[in-house]
Amino acid sequence: MTVSDQLFARALQLIPGGVNSPVRAFRSVGGAPFFVKAARGATLTTADDRELIDFVCTWGPALHGHNHPKIRAAIAAALEHGTSFGTPNPYEVAMAERIVRFVPSIQKVRMCNSGTEATMSAIRLARGFTKRDKIIKFSGCYHGHSDSLLIKAGSGALTHGNPDSAGVPASFARETVVLPYNDRAALDAGFAANPGQIACVILEPYCGNVGFIMPDPGYLDYVREACTKAGALLIFDEVMTGFRLHKAGVQGLLNDGRAQNKAPAFTPDLTCLGKIIGGGLPVGAFGGRADVMDYLAPLGPVYQAGTLSGNPLAMAAGIAALDLIDELNPYPKLDQLGRQLRDAVLAACRTKGLPVQVPQSGSMFSIFFSDTPVRDYATALKGDAKIFSRFFHACLAGGVYLAPSAYEAGFISTAHDGPAIAKACDVLTAAVRQI
Numbered sequence: 001m002t003v004s005d006q007l008f009a010r011a012l013q014l015i016p017g018g019v020n021s022p023v024r025a026f027r028s029v030g031g032a033p034f035f036v037k038a039a040r041g042a043t044l045t046t047a048d049d050r051e052l053i054d055f056v057c058t059w060g061p062a063l064h065g066h067n068h069p070k071i072r073a074a075i076a077a078a079l080e081h082g083t084s085f086g087t088p089n090p091y092e093v094a095m096a097e098r099i100v101r102f103v104p105s106i107q108k109v110r111m112c113n114s115g116t117e118a119t120m121s122a123i124r125l126a127r128g129f130t131k132r133d134k135i136i137k138f139s140g141c142y143h144g145h146s147d148s149l150l151i152k153a154g155s156g157a158l159t160h161g162n163p164d165s166a167g168v169p170a171s172f173a174r175e176t177v178v179l180p181y182n183d184r185a186a187l188d189a190g191f192a193a194n195p196g197q198i199a200c201v202i203l204e205p206y207c208g209n210v211g212f213i214m215p216d217p218g219y220l221d222y223v224r225e226a227c228t229k230a231g232a233l234l235i236f237d238e239v240m241t242g243f244r245l246h247k248a249g250v251q252g253l254l255n256d257g258r259a260q261n262k263a264p265a266f267t268p269d270l271t272c273l274g275k276i277i278g279g280g281l282p283v284g285a286f287g288g289r290a291d292v293m294d295y296l297a298p299l300g301p302v303y304q305a306g307t308l309s310g311n312p313l314a315m316a317a318g319i320a321a322l323d324l325i326d327e328l329n330p331y332p333k334l335d336q337l338g339r340q341l342r343d344a345v346l347a348a349c350r351t352k353g354l355p356v357q358v359p360q361s362g363s364m365f366s367i368f369f370s371d372t373p374v375r376d377y378a379t380a381l382k383g384d385a386k387i388f389s390r391f392f393h394a395c396l397a398g399g400v401y402l403a404p405s406a407y408e409a410g411f412i413s414t415a416h417d418g419p420a421i422a423k424a425c426d427v428l429t430a431a432v433r434q435i
């Protein structure tokens with residue numbers, strides 16, 4: 001029995017399913033998860049001393065690779081002064097200054113402890129500000145595990161959401177209108193069916209939680225206009241994409257294009273952040289228009305709070321992660337690594353005659369074994385999960401760790417540059433040959 005198997009057997013007795021977050025259990029690919037005792041750069045070291053090239057990157061946060069010396073040093077320096085004060089601290093101001101500088105649509109920001117808190121609080125704020133109850137979300141978009149967001153499409157979703165999770169009251173689900181992503185007519189119909197009732201539209205501007213899906217050209221502008229027309233707020237959930245594809249997230253990518261055409265800036269009303277801004281420690285944040293943010297307590301009537309919010313260690317780690325972005329501008333290099341990986345998988349599948357879609361932008365990608373281009377939840381589900389799990393296990397045997405599900409994005413870090421990406425391309429190519 002391996003050390004991982006022993007640990008998992010103990011965990012199964014004490015922790016539901018043996019894991020503290022369900023995606024970590026290998027339910028969708030089969031087999032038992034491995035335990036990791038250390039991570040550095042692009043590499044995980046398992047409890048059994050295997051070294052794996054990691055394309056999960058702690059599900060997004062590790063933009064600079066694991067255990068980056070500068071982030072570690074920043075945490076150690078902050079630790080000298082204590083772990084939590086329960087009062088305002090200087091790191092919170094330094095963090096807010098950076099977020100506002102990086103993401104121009106954010107005029108004011110509030111820190112919290114996870115992406116789930118960020119989206120949950122942003123929605124409460126949108127409801128309080130607009131004095132409306134309903135929200136629109138898109139099937140396949142994941143916004144954390146709060147009640148009104150754990151809902152995906154069902155038939156008749158325009159007026160009645162179907163809860164995705166047991167324990168979500170049907171009365172809550174009714175306040176969430178679920179629509180297909182990338183579908184303009186469905187959005188118009190969703191607004192038309194709920195006139196004057198939609199507080200906000202929340203979306204992942206590039207989806208990363210049903211695999212990786214990009215919006216059709218012009219789609220995000222369409223959503224922006226529809227919200228403005230309906231008096232609803234637009235919430236960009238950039239918990240995953242924020243700082244990953246651009247300093248200013250997907251809105252930064254949009255605005256680079258608009259600046260070239262001298263078009264006015266694209267601004268969501270609120271933006272949710274997390275993952276990378278914690279530098280590997282637990283963090284979330286939401287921010288946006290000052291007039292909306294000022295609806296938050298203690299200035300306004302919308303309550304939101306957190307004992308550990310703005311925690312000095314988490315702020316120090318996040319500040320170091322953001323300063324590394326400033327120092328390195330990692331995005332051109334990351335895109336080059338992403339394309340290298342994508343091209344290797346495409347070439348291997350072409351040789352084998354295996355249908356595949358590899359959507360990729362910068363350091364995000366996913367691999368769908370399907371002949372249908374993926375543009376929403378329904379087309380994502382056409383990816384062959386059985387082939388994926390064979391591919392996943394072949395990669396793992398070769399020393400490459402992909403997310404243990406056919407419907408998750410992969411992430412690349414700056415630490416993958418060089419031997420790691422080259423070896424990974426070889427392993428993925430061999431794995432395609434094997435399946």
Ligand SMILES: *Cc1c(COP(=O)(O)O)cnc(C)c1O
Pocket residue numbers: 113114115116117119142143144145204208209237238239240274275283284
């Ligand atoms: C990960 C994620 C969340 C939830 O963040 P947690 O820190 O896991 O609560 C919300 N939205 C998106 C887009 C995410 O990728």
